[in-house]
Amino acid sequence: xxxxxxxxxxxxxxxxxxxxxxxxxxxxxxxxxxxxxxxxxxxxxxxxxxxxxxxxxxxxxxxxxxxxxxxxxxxxxxxxxxxxxxxxxxxxxxxxxxxxxxxxxxxxxxxxxxxxxxxxxxxxxxxxxxxxxxxxxxxxxxxxxxxxxxxxxxxxxxxxxxxxxxxxxxxxxxxxxxxxxxxxxxxxxxxxxxxxxxxxxxxxxxxxxxxxxxxxxxxxxxxxxxxxxxxxxxxxxxxxxxxxxxxxxxxxxxxxxx
Amino acid sequence: xxxxxxxxxxxxxxxxxxxxxxxxxxxxxxxxxxxxxxxxxxxxxxxxxxxxxxxxxxxxxxxxxxxxxxxxxxxxxxxxxxxxxxxxxxxxxxxxxxxxxxxxxxxxxxxxxxxxxxxxxxxxxxxxxxxxxxxxxxxxxxxxxxxxxxxxxxxxxxxxxxxxxxxxxxxxxxxxxxxxxxxxxxxxxxxxxxxxxxxxxxxxxxxxxxxxxxxxxxxxxxxxxxxxxxxxxxxxxxxxxxxxxxxxxxxxxxxxxxxxxxxxxxxxxxxxxxxxxxxxxxxxx
Numbered sequence: 230x231x232x233x234x235x236x237x238x239x240x241x242x243x244x245x246x247x248x249x250x251x252x253x254x255x256x257x258x259x260x261x262x263x264x265x266x267x268x269x270x271x272x273x274x275x276x277x278x279x280x281x282x283x284x285x286x287x288x289x290x291x292x293x294x295x296x297x298x299x300x301x302x303x304x305x306x307x308x309x310x311x312x313x314x315x316x317x318x319x320x321x322x323x324x325x326x327x328x329x330x331x332x333x334x335x336x337x338x339x340x341x342x343x344x345x346x347x348x349x350x351x352x353x354x355x356x357x358x359x360x361x362x363x364x365x366x367x368x369x370x371x372x373x374x375x376x377x378x379x380x381x382x383x384x385x386x387x388x389x390x391x392x393x394x395x396x397x398x399x400x401x402x403x404x405x406x407x408x409x410x411x412x413x414x415x416x417x418x419x420x421x422x423x424x425x426x427x428x429x430x431x432x433x434x435x436x437x438x439x440x441x442x443x444x445x446x447x448x449x450x451x452x453x454x455x456x457x458x459x460x461x462x463x464x465x466x467x468x469x470x471x472x473x474x475x476x477x478x479x480x481x482x483x484x485x486x487x
Numbered sequence: 488x489x490x491x492x493x494x495x496x497x498x499x500x501x502x503x504x505x506x507x508x509x510x511x512x513x514x515x516x517x518x519x520x521x522x523x524x525x526x527x528x529x530x531x532x533x534x535x536x537x538x539x540x541x542x543x544x545x546x547x548x549x550x551x552x553x554x555x556x557x558x559x560x561x562x563x564x565x566x567x568x569x570x571x572x573x574x575x576x577x578x579x580x581x582x583x584x585x586x587x588x589x590x591x592x593x594x595x596x597x598x599x600x601x602x603x604x605x606x607x608x609x610x611x612x613x614x615x616x617x618x619x620x621x622x623x624x625x626x627x628x629x630x631x632x633x634x635x636x637x638x639x640x641x642x643x644x645x646x647x648x649x650x651x652x653x654x655x656x657x658x659x660x661x662x663x664x665x666x667x668x669x670x671x672x673x674x675x676x677x678x679x680x681x682x683x684x685x686x687x688x689x690x691x692x693x694x695x696x697x698x699x700x701x702x703x704x705x706x707x708x709x710x711x712x713x714x715x716x717x718x719x720x721x722x723x724x725x726x727x728x729x730x731x732x733x734x735x736x737x738x739x740x741x742x743x744x745x746x747x748x749x750x751x752x753x754x755x756x757x758x759x760x761x762x763x764x765x766x767x768x769x770x771x772x
Contacts, residue, residue, distance in 0.1 A: 233678070237572035241586060244569050244649065248593050251601075251646065254608025254615060302504045309500025313493040317501060324508050329700075330757045331516050332707030334724055335746040338731055339515025342522060342743075365511045372512075402496060427595045433710035438731055448599040449714050452606075459603040466600035467592075474591045 252467065259460035271461040280447055281462075288436075288444035291360075292429040295367040296422040299375045302368070304418075307379045308410055311388055325376035328369050337366060337438045359439050366435045371425040378424070382417025383410075420477040427473045431466055520750065522743035535744035544726070548748065551723040554637055555705035558644035563698035565645070566652020567690075570660040573653075587657070590650035597647040602714035605643045609634045635716045643715060644708070648701050655700060659693035659767060689767075696763030703756040706749070723749055 262270040275281055310317050328336070340362055344352040352358035368375075391413070395405045411418070436443030448466070452459040526532045538544070569590075573583050608615050611628060619625040633639055663686055671681045709724045718725055723745065730742040 234577050237577055240568045240572040241578070241582070244565065244586075245589075248589060248646070248650070250615060251604040251608045254613055255604040257614045258607030302507050305500040306504035309497045312496075314497040314501065317497070321501070321504075324512070326757075327512060327516075329703065330750070330754050331512075332709075332724065332749055332753060334707065334709050334727055334731075335519065335749055336512065336515060338727070338742065338746055339519040340511075341731065343515045343518050365507070368507070369512050372508075402499070424595075431598050431600060431710075433598055433713070434728070438728070445599055445710065448603075449710070452599060452603055452714050453717075460607045463600040463603035463607070467596055467604075470596050471592050474588060474595065477591070478588055 252464075255460045255463045255467075259457060259464055262457040271457040272465075275458050275461045275465070278458075280442075284442050284444045284447035285430075287442050288430050288432075289426075291364055291367060291443070292426040294364045295371060295429050296375075296425050298364060299368045299371055299425065300379075300418060300422075303372075303375050303379050304410065304414070305406065307376060307383055308388065308406070311380075311383055312392060322376075325372050328372050333366075333370060333434045334438070336369060337435050340366060341438065353439065359441055363435055363439050363441050363443075366439075367425075367429050367432065370432070370435070371421075371428055374424045374428070375421045378417045378421035379414060382414030385417070386410075386413040416480045419480045423473045423477045423480075427470055430469060516750070519743050520747050522740060523747040525743075526740060535738075535740045536747075538738070538741045539744050539748055543721070544745065547721050547723045547726045548752075550637060550721050551706055552752070554640050554644065554720075554722065555702045558641045558648050558705045559698045559701035561641070562645050562648025562701050563652050563656075563694060565649045566697075567656055567660075567694055569649070569653050570656045571686075573657070574660050574663065575665065586653070590653040593650040594647050594654060597708065598710035599714040601643065601646055602711050605634060605639070605646070605715065609639065609642070635719050637720060640712060640715065640720055643711060644705050648705060651704065652697055652701060655697045656690075656693060659690055663689060692763040692767035696760045696767065699756045699760040699763070703753040703760075706753055706756075 259271045260267040260269065262268060262274070306321065310321050341353065342348070344350055344358075344362055346354050352362045388410070391409050392405055395409050400409070431445045431448065432443065433445035433449055435441075437446040437449070448459065448462055451462060523535050524531055524533070526534060569586065572578065573586060605613075607613050609627070609632075610616065613634075616627050619627055634643075667685055668681055671685055676684070707724065709728055712720060712722050712725055713728060716725075718729060727742060727745050727749070730739075730745065
């Protein structure tokens with residue numbers, strides 16, 4: 230069976246090359262800003278741009294809000310379904326998978342019709358309303374991933390026994406949620422949170438169509454107007470995605486190792 | 488007493504979630520899809536659906552389906568090859584883990600920054616374009632290649648499609664047990680026969696299902712294509728984006744019909760995916 234290692238190496242080598250060359254290309258391009266020599270001018274220009282900081286902070290704040298709203302909604306729901314209403318499970322799972330079926334652009338188009346200026350709840354008329362709508366939309370986008378990581382976390386703890394033990398000691402549902410459930414699923418929550426951040430930080434469609442100053446629309450705008458800065462930005466975004474994925478790996482690795 | 492308490496706790500737990508999903512997922516989408524069957528005043532009509540049959544809309548659906556299908560098939564094939572290469576213990580654990588981490592990163596590295604990376608690599612002054620020209624005398628763009636085309640788009644989409652395939656198909660590939668190979672070998676099967684007669688039929692439903700998921704993934708993508716090509720490649724998502732931004736079709740209700748068409752396409756894909764997955768899960772258990 231050992232004779233089969235050559236083709237394995239070739240396959241993995243080709244994949245590695247295909248994934249690596251565009252990074253090399255964009256890295257080289259990002260250094261070309263000063264004529265004739267390689268320099269970090271493009272990075273300096275990006276980091277000195279006030280809009281880079283503003284949009285990045287805006288999207289980071291939204292990522293945090295998204296994760297918090299998502300967890301507050303999803304953890305009690307997944308917990309209640311598991312413990313008290315297993316019959317609802319299939320339906321809840323179906324709803325959490327819907328964002329994979331309905332493209333993001335269709336969802337945001339729906340928002341503009343249902344929450345537009347002439348609607349019953351004109352959220353898009355105010356800044357804060359649009360911000361809220363964007364955060365809600367991101368919760369929906371992250372729903373399939375958040376729900377699955379919370380549910381996996383609940384699977385790995387003994388929900389029923391721990392709940393009954395806490396109840397027999399006199400704990401209220403609120404106490405059980407905060408002091409029994411949450412601590413037990415915190416690694417699952419963290420990996421869900423990082424994945425959500427990876428989705429939200431560079432998101433373009435929602436932010437652009439709701440006219441919000443997100444990091445994604447900023448990158449797109451820069452790409453349409455500049456030559457070298459977008460390349461630097463692309464590398465920054467890649468490093469960011471990498472960092473978030475490594476964090477997820479670190480936390481989920483610890484869980485399986487325990 | 489106990490039943491009603493469970494009922495109260497269920498309502499407390501699931502209630503807010505259900506209300507949220509209703510308000511921000513189910514109602515906006517269904518309201519939009521109903522809009523596809525109404526005119527500007529809300530009167531029922533088939534005109535919008537009929538409007539989908541104009542040449543520009545049909546062309547957009549055609550291009551979107553081609554780009555999604557080709558990137559799904561190629562991504563699925565390449566991802567499956569990688570997953571098979573990682574199967575068993577021929578590859579060191581460290582490399583295996585590295586490939587899976589890289590797949591996680593690359594499958595999430597979509598959108599605007601990915602478009603920049605490919606422009607810097609295969610654009611007119613991109614690294615690979617320049618190297619091919621000055622070192623090997625191969626002029627990509629003179630030979631008809633263009634990154635801002637269907638081919639270029641497919642090549643770019645593969646950057647997240649292939650790694651996604653690796654992640655989705657890996658569990659099924661791992662499900663191919665070592666004893667099966669030993670049993671087959673004992674009965675005199677060659678490795679090729681084992682692959683063709685055992686592995687292929689076992690994995691087929693998972694592979695087809697995963698390819699459908701990849702298709703839906705590419706079909707709904709906006710940012711990569713928009714940042715890469717602007718509007719020079721006529722995709723449904725780009726058309727819909729332009730329509731929402733500036734009423735390109737001069738008729739918002741036609742936009743709703745466009746959205747309906749997209750949901751129908753991705754919906755069919757996902758139903759087929761779930762069917763196939765349930766089928767293969769049952770068999771692998």
